[in-house]
Ligand SMILES: [Zn+2]
C-alpha cells in the first residue's frame with residue numbers, strides 16, 4: 289500500500305489529504321495477502337508527513353483451544369510521522385533521521401504503509417486466539433473437536449479418592 293506525497297511535501301505545513309484505500313497487503317508477513325481497507329489521512333508537518341491510518345482487515349488465526357483456523361477481524365489504527373530522505377524541491381539527500389526506527393518517505397517521495405500495517409496488526413493480535421468465546425476445545429485423549437459434538441470416548445471416571453470423600457459426606 290503506497291502513496292506518493294511529492295505534491296503534499298511542497299505544500300505548507302498543515303496541508304492535508306484524505307484517501308480511501310483498499311489494497312491487498314501481506315499483513316502477517318507469511319506471504320499471504322489480505323485485503324486491507326479504510327481511510328488514510330496525511331498531514332504535512334514541519335519534518336515530514338504525519339500519517340493517520342484507520343484501516344481494517346481480516347487475518348487467519350489458529351484457535352488456541354481447538355486448533356482450527358478462523359478469520360479474525362482486526363482494526364489497524366496508527367499514527368506515524370514519515371520523514372523524507374530527499375529534499376522534494378532540490379533533490380538533495382537529507383540526513384537520515386536520528387531515530388533508527390523512523391518510518392521514511394523513499395527517494396521517489398512514496399510512503400509505503402506495509403510495515404506500519406504489519407506492526408500495528410501484530411499489536412492487535414490476541415495472545416490466546418479463540419474461534420469463539422465458548423469454544424469447547426479438543427477432547428484431550430483423542431483430539432476430537434468438541435465443537436462438533438461429543439466423541440465416543442467413555443466419560444472419565446470420577447477420581448476414586450474424591451468418590452470416597454463424597455461417600456463420607
Ligand atoms: Zn476453537
Ligand SMILES: [Zn+2]
Nearest residue numbers: 430432439441
Ligand atoms: Zn474421544
